[in-house]
Amino acid sequence: MSYTAHSSAILDEGSQIGKGSRIWHFVHVCGGARIGKSVSLGQNVFVGNNVFIGDKCKIQNNVSVYDNVTLEEGVFCGPSMVFTNVYNPRSLIDRKCEYKNTIVKRGATLGANCTILCGITIGEFAFIGAGAVVNKDVPAYSLIVGVPGKQIGWMSEFGEQIPLSLRGCGRYTCPHTGDVYELCVDQLKKHGVSK
DSSP: SSEEEETOEEOOOOOOOOTTEETTTTEOOOOOOOOOOTOOOOOEEEEEEEEEEOOOOOEOTOOEEEEEEEOTTTOOEOTTTTTOSSOOOOOTOOGGOOOOOOOOOOOOOOOTOEEETTEEEEOOTEEEEETEEOOOOOTEEEEEEETTTTEEEEEEEEEEEEEEOSSSSSEEOOOTEEEEEETTTEEEEEEEEOO
């Protein structure tokens, strides 16, 4: 076994779990799940059948990753945050054929107790604040807070707010990494390390 799992974890036959991953108390991984390398699944995490979790993701305690959710490399899911996969659920109506795909791009952070409605894409290195409710696509590097979630700024890959306005143009060099970010036409792009 190339990963570590607590004895209380339930890992259904057929699940794929990458090398160096750590699976803690009371986790349930369904048989169709694909989990990358060096992933951490905290206590009481549930992973559905049609789920992909990329390398180096960290999923904190009490998170359920339901069918049709894709987490790319390095996604952070804070404690008790929520994914959904049906837009208008009813207990008396079977809507499994209506599951919507949710994609969380590389390096994004989903804060504690936030809710991600199904059928949206969260851009690379976006940062969703604790308790936010996200009901539409999120641009790369954006900082989203509130109910419903609204963009209030931009975040660096290092995880600090970039001091640029939401609109207009500008440049910022991260003091920690030297990466240069450029804002133009309401889109933030990273250009790599400054020289």
